[in-house]
Amino acid sequence: MPYKKITQLPKGVKDNLPKDAQYIFKEAYNSASEQYKDPQKRKKGGSREETAMRVAWSAVKKKYIKQGDKWVKR
Secondary structure, three states: OOOOOHHHOOOHHHEEEEEEHHHHHHHHHHHHHHHHHOOOOOHHHHHHHHHHHHHHHHHHHEEEEEEOEEEEEE
């Protein structure tokens, strides 16, 4: 399910990531969800949602790092 707004993101994402990182997460999730809708394109055999989540978190981690309990820009 693609997210239209950051307010629709999972609670764990909304409660922990800064707004900019939430936008990165949303865009990466939506893109990956579309890109990996074919199960044969998924490397680890996970569901479409699991794959999109992994891609979204990876995109966030390219620009943010977790320090203690906060996510900060690299």
